[in-house]
Amino acid sequence: MRKRKLGTTVLLATVSLVLAGCGGAKVGEDSGGGGGGGGADCGDFNIAVNPWVGYEADAAVVGYVAEKNLGCNVTKKDLKEEVAWQGFGTGEVDVVLENWGHDDLKKKYIDDQKTGVRVGSTGNTGTIGWYVPPWMAEKYPDITDYKNLNKYADMFKTSESGGKGQLLDGDPSFVTNDAALVKNLNLNFKVVYAGSETALIQSFRQAEKDKKPMIGYFYEPQWFMLEVKLAHVKLPEYKTGCDADAEKVACDYPPYDLDKIASKKFMDAGGPAADLVKNFKWTNDDQNLVAKYIAVDKMSPEDAAEKWVKDNKSKVDAWLPKS
Amino acid sequence: MTTTVAPPTTPAAEPVPAPARARGPRRWLAIVSILAGWLVFFVIFQGRATLELAPAQLTGLHRWFNDLNDTIGANRNSNPIFLYFFNEIRLVIDNLVTGFQYLVSKPIAGRGVPLIGWLGVVAIAGYVSWVFGNVRVAILAVAGFVFFGLQGLWEESMDTLALTTAAVLIALVIGIPLGIWAGMSPRVRRIITPVLDFMQTMPTFVYLAPLTLFFLIGPASATIATLIFAMPPAIRITAHAIAEVPPSTREAADSLGATGGQTLVKVLLPMAKRTIVVGINQTIMAALAMVTIAALIDAPGLGKVVVKALQSLDVGTAFNAGLAIVVMAVVLDRVTTAAGDRAGLRLRGAAGVSSGRQRRIQVAVGGVVALACVYLSYTYVWAAEFPVDWNIGPWISRTTSDITLWIQDNLSVITNDLRDAITTSVLNPFETLLTDSPWWLMCAVIIALAYVLGGVGAAVAGAVCLALVLATGVWHDAMTTLASTLVATVAVVIVGVLVGVWMGRSRRADRVIRPVLDAAQVMPAFVYLVPFVALFGPSRFTAIVAAFVYASPIVIKIVTDGIRGVSPTTVEAATASGAGRWQTISKVQLPMSSRSLTLATNQGLIYVLSMVVVGGLVGAGALGYDVVAGFSQGQLFGKGLAAGFAIVLLGIMLDRITQAAARRTGRTAG
Numbered sequence: 001m002r003k004r005k006l007g008t009t010v011l012l013a014t015v016s017l018v019l020a021g022c023g024g025a026k027v028g029e030d031s032g033g034g035g036g037g038g039g040a041d042c043g044d045f046n047i048a049v050n051p052w053v054g055y056e057a058d059a060a061v062v063g064y065v066a067e068k069n070l071g072c073n074v075t076k077k078d079l080k081e082e083v084a085w086q087g088f089g090t091g092e093v094d095v096v097l098e099n100w101g102h103d104d105l106k107k108k109y110i111d112d113q114k115t116g117v118r119v120g121s122t123g124n125t126g127t128i129g130w131y132v133p134p135w136m137a138e139k140y141p142d143i144t145d146y147k148n149l150n151k152y153a154d155m156f157k158t159s160e161s162g163g164k165g166q167l168l169d170g171d172p173s174f175v176t177n178d179a180a181l182v183k184n185l186n187l188n189f190k191v192v193y194a195g196s197e198t199a200l201i202q203s204f205r206q207a208e209k210d211k212k213p214m215i216g217y218f219y220e221p222q223w224f225m226l227e228v229k230l231a232h233v234k235l236p237e238y239k240t241g242c243d244a245d246a247e248k249v250a251c252d253y254p255p256y257d258l259d260k261i262a263s264k265k266f267m268d269a270g271g272p273a274a275d276l277v278k279n280f281k282w283t284n285d286d287q288n289l290v291a292k293y294i295a296v297d298k299m300s301p302e303d304a305a306e307k308w309v310k311d312n313k314s315k316v317d318a319w320l321p322k323s
Numbered sequence: 324m325t326t327t328v329a330p331p332t333t334p335a336a337e338p339v340p341a342p343a344r345a346r347g348p349r350r351w352l353a354i355v356s357i358l359a360g361w362l363v364f365f366v367i368f369q370g371r372a373t374l375e376l377a378p379a380q381l382t383g384l385h386r387w388f389n390d391l392n393d394t395i396g397a398n399r400n401s402n403p404i405f406l407y408f409f410n411e412i413r414l415v416i417d418n419l420v421t422g423f424q425y426l427v428s429k430p431i432a433g434r435g436v437p438l439i440g441w442l443g444v445v446a447i448a449g450y451v452s453w454v455f456g457n458v459r460v461a462i463l464a465v466a467g468f469v470f471f472g473l474q475g476l477w478e479e480s481m482d483t484l485a486l487t488t489a490a491v492l493i494a495l496v497i498g499i500p501l502g503i504w505a506g507m508s509p510r511v512r513r514i515i516t517p518v519l520d521f522m523q524t525m526p527t528f529v530y531l532a533p534l535t536l537f538f539l540i541g542p543a544s545a546t547i548a549t550l551i552f553a554m555p556p557a558i559r560i561t562a563h564a565i566a567e568v569p570p571s572t573r574e575a576a577d578s579l580g581a582t583g584g585q586t587l588v589k590v591l592l593p594m595a596k597r598t599i600v601v602g603i604n605q606t607i608m609a610a611l612a613m614v615t616i617a618a619l620i621d622a623p624g625l626g627k628v629v630v631k632a633l634q635s636l637d638v639g640t641a642f643n644a645g646l647a648i649v650v651m652a653v654v655l656d657r658v659t660t661a662a663g664d665r666a667g668l669r670l671r672g673a674a675g676v677s678s679g680r681q682r683r684i685q686v687a688v689g690g691v692v693a694l695a696c697v698y699l700s701y702t703y704v705w706a707a708e709f710p711v712d713w714n715i716g717p718w719i720s721r722t723t724s725d726i727t728l729w730i731q732d733n734l735s736v737i738t739n740d741l742r743d744a745i746t747t748s749v750l751n752p753f754e755t756l757l758t759d760s761p762w763w764l765m766c767a768v769i770i771a772l773a774y775v776l777g778g779v780g781a782a783v784a785g786a787v788c789l790a791l792v793l794a795t796g797v798w799h800d801a802m803t804t805l806a807s808t809l810v811a812t813v814a815v816v817i818v819g820v821l822v823g824v825w826m827g828r829s830r831r832a833d834r835v836i837r838p839v840l841d842a843a844q845v846m847p848a849f850v851y852l853v854p855f856v857a858l859f860g861p862s863r864f865t866a867i868v869a870a871f872v873y874a875s876p877i878v879i880k881i882v883t884d885g886i887r888g889v890s891p892t893t894v895e896a897a898t899a900s901g902a903g904r905w906q907t908i909s910k911v912q913l914p915m916s917s918r919s920l921t922l923a924t925n926q927g928l929i930y931v932l933s934m935v936v937v938g939g940l941v942g943a944g945a946l947g948y949d950v951v952a953g954f955s956q957g958q959l960f961g962k963g964l965a966a967g968f969a970i971v972l973l974g975i976m977l978d979r980i981t982q983a984a985a986r987r988t989g990r991t992a993g
Contacts, residue, residue: 175956
């Protein structure tokens, strides 16, 4: 009996809730606008988002402009590089906005399978190399030249480096010549693979905070540089072709002109989104700023993009198709 | 989880009678002489024939895998198998997942919200839990689902729920019939077991990229990745349940003239129902374990939040999302467990559980209430979108970040010393022994040990696996990984026994510790990688600690179970005859639960091994790094695949040896 009473109470409560709830706003009443009134017929626009914050910044801004100014239906897909390039052929990915070299992928997807096309530079220059935390560069000014590294090798010993100095490599998605470099430059170091960008950044952060010696592979533009400005270690200067034989490399990494790669189908079809991809170009400082909004200030990519776009109207206008 | 005790690999294979050789002291003598011989040969041959391969170096097999991958990629658009087979599968699964998403998570154009809002989902969750479980789990479900909203992760949680539901449904639709078949036919079971082992131990990273070749980028690939890992428990446990039905029952049905179908539907399935629910439970847990990894190929949901947060090392946000996964796992676990218990009680016709007019009225009333909530959430904004003002997510993130930071700042000195001490005194010497022994010496030692511990069968399994590891071309890395794996397992078993005994003897300790164990098992490893790297630096030791966190819960739970399984009268008899606490534990409780101890060791090994890839992300190198690099770099794909195979082979080898050993201890002790 008691239970039935309970049921009745619950039922009554619900009925009254339903009645009370009827006062609220109804779904779909106010959301008529939607697209924001984009002019040209833009259609679907699939942006691959590779897993680093700088790329996220590119994608946020391009996606924001495509959606708000061009009225595109933007879909962002979180993918690793290789998987993203695969998507050109199947029509699942329209554009990769920030590509670091990847000559192997270019050969496979642009030259052989002909599903991707080069769309030119993003205006960003990528630097890859060896870095030390700033406190070391200050305390040992000559450490930023590779010739002096052997002198300090002992400091860099860890449990992983087998009695030599440890050179910490990071994310396996970046091509590294470090093992060959160590050998060919006769350095008393051993390459240890941190295995992920996360582990690499955390190690640098810890090294700077605890004033612990550390040397590792890193790159710019990277949001972490805004938190801790790592010092670049000079390797023998890069000359075209000096890295041709991977086994015999004894020179620095080349400067990377970060470029945009798009699906051939997408570019051939044209349209406002394709024009935007073609025109999109900004500086390392621009990207770093948006990356800082996201990574350090913890803004959502959308908010970060909105803020930057509002502050940089003239740059954005230059990307938009003229009409 | 309460029921995660069911092992991921062959649970309690049927005991095969084998002549008991080398018992007791003689067996120990054999082991000691094998080890001594190993050391002698090691000193003579150290550093020769170690088959080392540089990180970027490839073998013919690796190149062949690469070419195969490229060929598939180049021809997928013209090949009829893709056009008419894989594409169709993809379409069906994509539609299923997107359907679920439109129901609970994905905003529909024009509405701006999904069909059912938060209130409706919460009501359904509570109602379903109550109907199939009981009032307690219904309250838990409601609280858990509301918590997702409070965390500010409603949509993400529902995405995860939608994808998990789709994956679990498909896993059950395929897995339960397969399991029934395997349960009725031992031959099918023998064929299917290695396949299931393979599905469960092959690191997901290995097949993630190829999956998107077959099923494109999107929900289908993510669902299938989840499916591959989550289906085996459903098959195994269903098969186990069917096989457990006493033959006499089956014969009775036959003699009454029941057809095969009738026996199945009227006798076997009802009797196996309770255990099958355990299988469903395990499938759900396994599916949730894949949430973060599937996010790497754009699977929507909580995993994405974790992965994105880690790009900027935002531990707090990653933890918040990880916590939602844990809560979802706990809710689903408790609800399915309660449903299983109910099924069991109903089978025995226990009073107060089943049917009756009153119950039917209650169910109907509850259904009306749930429907009303669904209607509200369909119609009104307040019931559709979770109120933003109630968001405690940022608070959880901030607090976690603060705590982690404090720990990192204050403990990293001690932890670094600990790492160095253990690495130099234990890990390095042991690893050198394994990696610097010539390959033929290692093979001989392992096969000999397998023979002494487990008999001929184990030795043969070991030999086959080792030969295949040699063929993968990553022998040296495999030995490095094996060393870390064994060290981690020893640590896991030691702590597992200590805590397990404690929990087995004290209900109160059990009540406090068990939720922590549940959380450690389900919390995605990605969440705690950052603090671990901060504490221990990128190193093999860090990987061992991560494996320890993941693997010790299962070991502790099994040991607890074993200790509790010792009959109370025996324990009382021991205490009565004047045995102290330590004597009771060491002379009575531990020896009497020796079968659980070996099972715990077996599971510890398998769980540690499943963390090898995660270890690769924090500096463990070796096989884990090979797999991660293979996922990231096209030209290393083949090597990653080979490393994946090596992990599977190590897993199967260790599993077969420990299981054979377990069967023997079971016999000698029991």
